[in-house]
Amino acid sequence: MNRNRWLLLPLLLTLLFGFSLSLGSVRIPFGQILTILAGGDATEPVWADIVWNFRLTKALTCLLAGGGLALAGLQMQTLFRNALAGPDVLGLSAGASLAVALIFMGQAAGIRLLYEPSPWTTALVASGGCFAVVVIMLAIAQRLRDNVSLLLVGMMISAAVSSFVGILQFVSKAEEMQIYIVWTFGSLGSLNWPEIAVLTATLAAGTFLAIRSAKALNAWLLGQHYAQSLGVPIKRSRMIIILSTCILTGGVTAFCGPIGFVGLAVPHLVKLLIRTSDHKILIPASMAGGAALMLFCDVLAQLPGSTQVLPINAVTALIGAPVVIWVILRHPRMLP
Amino acid sequence: MSPDTPTIALQTHALSTGYNNPVLHLLENMSLTLHAGELVCLMGPNGVGKSTLMRTLAGLQRPLAGSVTLEGGPGMPPEHQVAVVLTEKIAGVNMTVYELVTFGRYPYLDWNMRLREEDKKIIGQAISQTRIHGFTHKKLYELSDGQLQLVMIARALAQDTAVILLDEPTAHLDLNNRVEIMKLLQRLARETGKAILVATHELDLALQTADILWVAGKDKTLLTGLPEDLVLQGTLDEIFQLKGYDLKTGQIYHTAFRNKTVALHGEGYLYRWTRNALERNGYNIAASTPTDVTLTIEPGDRPAWQLRRGTATNLYYSLGELLKALPK
Numbered sequence: 001m002n003r004n005r006w007l008l009l010p011l012l013l014t015l016l017f018g019f020s021l022s023l024g025s026v027r028i029p030f031g032q033i034l035t036i037l038a039g040g041d042a043t044e045p046v047w048a049d050i051v052w053n054f055r056l057t058k059a060l061t062c063l064l065a066g067g068g069l070a071l072a073g074l075q076m077q078t079l080f081r082n083a084l085a086g087p088d089v090l091g092l093s094a095g096a097s098l099a100v101a102l103i104f105m106g107q108a109a110g111i112r113l114l115y116e117p118s119p120w121t122t123a124l125v126a127s128g129g130c131f132a133v134v135v136i137m138l139a140i141a142q143r144l145r146d147n148v149s150l151l152l153v154g155m156m157i158s159a160a161v162s163s164f165v166g167i168l169q170f171v172s173k174a175e176e177m178q179i180y181i182v183w184t185f186g187s188l189g190s191l192n193w194p195e196i197a198v199l200t201a202t203l204a205a206g207t208f209l210a211i212r213s214a215k216a217l218n219a220w221l222l223g224q225h226y227a228q229s230l231g232v233p234i235k236r237s238r239m240i241i242i243l244s245t246c247i248l249t250g251g252v253t254a255f256c257g258p259i260g261f262v263g264l265a266v267p268h269l270v271k272l273l274i275r276t277s278d279h280k281i282l283i284p285a286s287m288a289g290g291a292a293l294m295l296f297c298d299v300l301a302q303l304p305g306s307t308q309v310l311p312i313n314a315v316t317a318l319i320g321a322p323v324v325i326w327v328i329l330r331h332p333r334m335l336p
Numbered sequence: 337m338s339p340d341t342p343t344i345a346l347q348t349h350a351l352s353t354g355y356n357n358p359v360l361h362l363l364e365n366m367s368l369t370l371h372a373g374e375l376v377c378l379m380g381p382n383g384v385g386k387s388t389l390m391r392t393l394a395g396l397q398r399p400l401a402g403s404v405t406l407e408g409g410p411g412m413p414p415e416h417q418v419a420v421v422l423t424e425k426i427a428g429v430n431m432t433v434y435e436l437v438t439f440g441r442y443p444y445l446d447w448n449m450r451l452r453e454e455d456k457k458i459i460g461q462a463i464s465q466t467r468i469h470g471f472t473h474k475k476l477y478e479l480s481d482g483q484l485q486l487v488m489i490a491r492a493l494a495q496d497t498a499v500i501l502l503d504e505p506t507a508h509l510d511l512n513n514r515v516e517i518m519k520l521l522q523r524l525a526r527e528t529g530k531a532i533l534v535a536t537h538e539l540d541l542a543l544q545t546a547d548i549l550w551v552a553g554k555d556k557t558l559l560t561g562l563p564e565d566l567v568l569q570g571t572l573d574e575i576f577q578l579k580g581y582d583l584k585t586g587q588i589y590h591t592a593f594r595n596k597t598v599a600l601h602g603e604g605y606l607y608r609w610t611r612n613a614l615e616r617n618g619y620n621i622a623a624s625t626p627t628d629v630t631l632t633i634e635p636g637d638r639p640a641w642q643l644r645r646g647t648a649t650n651l652y653y654s655l656g657e658l659l660k661a662l663p664k
Contacts, residue, residue, distance in 0.1 A: 081427045215447050221428035222439065228396050229422075230495075231415030231443040275475070277428035278435065280449065 006274050006281075009288040016295035020059045023302045026050055058189040060196055062294040065188060065252045066262055068203045070270075070290025071210055072248040073263030074282055078217045079241050080151050083327050086264035087249035090150075090242070091133045091157030093258040096250065097184065099129025101165045104180035105172035122183065123195070123254035130250030133157060134242070141238060185311030186257035188298055195255060202251035209244035210283055213237065217279040260313055261320020262297075266290040268327050293319070343407060345498045345531035346370040346393065346418070351402035353385060353392045361400060362388050364556045370499060370533055372407075375525040377542035377563075378535040380552035381576065386535040387423070389552070390503045393533070394420045407498050415443035419495035421488045421502040429477040433487050436476065437462055440494025462493035465524060482513030489520065493528075500524075502534045506541070514538060518545045539576065540586065543567065551575055587612075594618040596663060602633030610641070613655045619662070629663065 022030050028047050036042050036051045072087040079085070087093065103125055137154065144150050169177055191199065210217075216237040219227040228234050252259065267282070270289040274281060297319060301310040347369050354362040362385025370376060380386055391397040393404055395414040406417045419440065426436075440462065441455045451459070463469055466486045476484065485505055492500050502521070506514040518538070522545045525532045533550075536542055542549060543563045551566060552558045553575040559566070566572050567583050580589045597620040602610060610633055611621055632642040641652045643661060652658040 078427070212447050215442060215445065215449050218428075218449070219439065219442060221431070222426045223422075223424040225391065225396050225422055225424060226420070226426070226439075229394055229415060229418070229420045230439065231413055271430055275430045277431040 006285060008273060009270075009285060009292065013288055013292045013295070016292055016299065017059055017063070019299055020062060020295045021051070021055045023299060024050065024055060053192070054189065057191055057193065057196055058298065059295065061188045061191045061199070061256065062298050063291040064196070064199050064203055065256045065259060066266070066290035066292070066294025067287035068206065068248040068252045068290070069259060069263040070266035070286040070293070071207060071283060072245040073265075073290075074267040074270075074279075074286040075210055075213070075217065075241050075245050076263070077267055078220050078279070079238065080148070081221070081223065082148070082151060083268070084264065084324065085151060086261075087245055088158070088258070088260060088263065090137055090154040090245065090249075091161065092130045092246055092249040093253055093260075094158040094161035095129040095131075095133030096126040096253040097129070097165055097258055098161045099125045099132070100183055101168045101180055104183070105168045105176045123198075126254035127250045130246055130253060134246040134250075137242060138239060141235075141242065183257045184313065186259040186313040186316070188256055188294070188312055189309070191255055199251055199255050202247060206244045206247035206251065207283075207287070209240055209247070213241050213244065214279040214283060217241065218277070221277055257313070259294075259316055261316045261324070262290055262293060265320040265323035266293055268323060269293070342374070343372040344369055345372045345407045346533075347405045348393070349403050349405065351392070351404060352400040353388050353397075354400050355388075356398075356400065359400075361556060363552055363558055365402070366558050368550065368558065368560065370531040372498065372531050373525055373529045374531055374547045375522050375545060376531070376533045376548045376550060377546035378533060378550045378552065379537070379539065379542060379572075380558075384552045386552060387503055389558075390420070390422075390501050390533070390535050393499075394418050394501050396420075413443065415495070415497075417497050418499045418501060419492035419497040421485075421492050421500070421505050423503050423507065426476075429475065431476050432472070433468060433474050433476065433479070434459070434463075434472040436487055437472070437490045437494050440491045440496070443495065458496055459494050462490040465493055465528070466490040466520065482509050482516065485509065485513070485517060486520070489517070489524075493524070497530070499531045499533070502532070504535055504537065506536060506538055514541060518542075521545070539572070539583075543583075543586075587615075590615040590618065592618055592620040594620075594664070596620065596629065597622050597627045598662070599623065599627045599630040600633075601631070602635075604635070606633050606635055606639055610655065613659065617659060617662075631658075 018030070021033050022028065026047070028050065032042050032047060033051055033055070036048045037056070042048050069087060073085075076085040076087060076089060077083060100122060103121065136157065137150070140153050141150055144153070169180070216227065216232045219230050219232045224234055227237070249263070266289045267286050270282065270285045273289070274285050276282060297312060297315040301312055301315045348366055351366045351368070352361055352364040354360045378386055378389065388397065392399050395404065395418065406412070406414065408417050437459050438451060438455075441451065441459065442449070444455065445451070463472060466489050468483070468486050468490055471479070471483065479487065489502070489505070492502075506517050509517065518541045521532050521534060524530060525547070546563055548560060549563045549566055550558055550560050551571060559571055561571070572578075572583055582589055592615075594617070598614055600607070600611060600614065600621050600623065610631070614621055628646055630644045632644075634640045634642060638653065641655070641658045643650050643652060643658060645663070650661060652661060
């Protein structure tokens with residue numbers, strides 16, 4: 001039983017994926033959904049459009065966003081040997097938020113960057129924001145010998161950026177602020193197929209780096225000195241892990257907004273299910289777990305009224321916050 | 337190579353250790369040699385720079401000056417030459433003992449970490465040398481501190497290096513585990529021919545197990561020598577400024593506060609422990625000086641203590657009874 005517990009993950013994933021496909025404001029029988037996906041004709045022609053261009057894109061976005069954020073969180077927790085590290089902690093989400101805030105609300109501050117912010121420009125600018133933080137973090141990482149200091153720097157960057165966004169909100173007009181706030185709620189349903197393709201490619205690059213770092217990640221569990229004594233080139237390895245996290249977080253944040261808690265909570269939940277510390281297993285397991293949690297949150301967000309959808313960030317926080325409290329109670333020393 | 341010149345596993349040349357920022361020189365101008373098959377204990381008061389020296393020797397920290405040379409030379413990666421056991425707490429409580437030992441093979445594995453037959457053989461050896469086969473399937477959080485330390489040593493052995501450096505491997509362990517670890521390290525040095533350097537605070541254990549002592553603490557220098565020589569030369573007394581502990585007898589000093597002398601006759605461990613009881617209770621011990629109190633130990637299956645005070649003679653069968661009868 002214990003040995004086969006990992007089977008729960010793909011099972012859960014498939015179930016939730018199917019569930020997510022069948023939920024929505026229009027009721028479509030599940031058999032019809034399968035027919036449409038298999039390339040057949042549905043009884044109502046409009047259903048095909050709904051399934052292909054709304055339901056499937058949304059479910060795939062959930063898979064990608066959840067998997068990407070969870071993998072980023074796993075790597076951060078291992079690298080910093082801190083159970084509460086997550087992609088937001090390095091200041092990446094904050095960097096993206098600042099960039100987006102600048103386009104949406106910049107006019108008020110006299111910085112007119114873009115006239116008509118489209119989803120693509122938002123994505124691009126958010127990635128730029130992440131990247132800027134990455135550059136700063138990489139520069140600092142070169143100088144700092146230990147990871148805890150780097151973590152603190154990340155938190156300080158987050159704090160500084162948040163206050164800057166606050167100032168922007170204070171001086172901007174109500175409608176501009178509204179667009180920005182909607183973006184911060186997070187959104188999984190607004191991606192079209194080309195956007196999904198770009199997101200997939202981005203996440204594939206980040207995942208590739210993570211898989212190549214699996215051995216180093218295992219070694220990082222023992223701490224920097226042990227890792228070094230085992231021949232891990234620590235500076236380079238740390239750069240690669242941070243870069244991978246940035247690509248994963250940046251990609252997801254750009255397209256879906258700053259989604260909180262998934263990166264932090266999923267690695268813990270996965271380790272609870274599959275009791276291992278081996279990243280060869282943890283990497284795929286966390287990705288599957290993140291995808292499943294994201295689908296679950298999305299299903300929850302749809303449930304209350306079938307026409308209204310809750311902001312995804314509210315749902316992930318509702319699930320994530322208890323997990324964080326549980327982690328604090330369970331890991332008094334904060335080791336992952 | 338002739339048997340009288342053992343292989344040099346690690347050597348330092350005018351090595352200075354410490355930190356550059358701000359410049360903090362801890363130990364200077366050390367020329368040290370670690371030989372194969374030798375157990376060396378590095379001792380010194382807290383804050384003298386033992387851990388820094390260990391890290392520098394392991395190549396985890398740059399020396400301030402001088403260099404460290406390893407047997408395999410600069411062409412061989414250091415992780416194939418030096419393994420360490422550190423005081424750092426490790427994360428990953430879900431790891432099993434066996435998994436942790438396999439970490440020792442990481443320097444030889446590619447990113448995919450697939451163990452070859454040879455790796456498995458070396459891991460098996462490390463496990464049997466440290467005698468941890470009984471619990472290789474256990475998770476790390478299920479282990480006692482002593483067991484975890486054995487596993488960390490097994491991991492270092494699996495790294496298959498000529499040198500193993502251990503930083504306070506017996507800290508936080510009880511006496512039994514401390515002795516077990518030190519005896520294990522002594523045996524490993526003999527049997528595997530590895531050079532083993534242990535930084536430790538356990539003076540008594542080090543004196544009884546180490547082949548060589550490195551003692552840091554005097555004017556940023558490090559003295560080396562045979563443990564017994566360092567005791568007899570008074571070097572250790574000077575560096576540790578021992579308070580109430582007589583290294584030469586291995587006993588704690590007692591003050592004879594009762595100002596009474598007991599003439600004690602006997603031998604062997606009975607004598608040793610009788611003397612211990614008397615001295616601890618503030619009596620002076622004399623072998624032949626004229627005194628009105630004479631104690632004779634009668635060995636046997638049931639040892640007895642014959643106490644003569646003037647003309648009265650009494651027999652006691654435990655030291656507890658005897659102490660009560662002695663003049664206060």
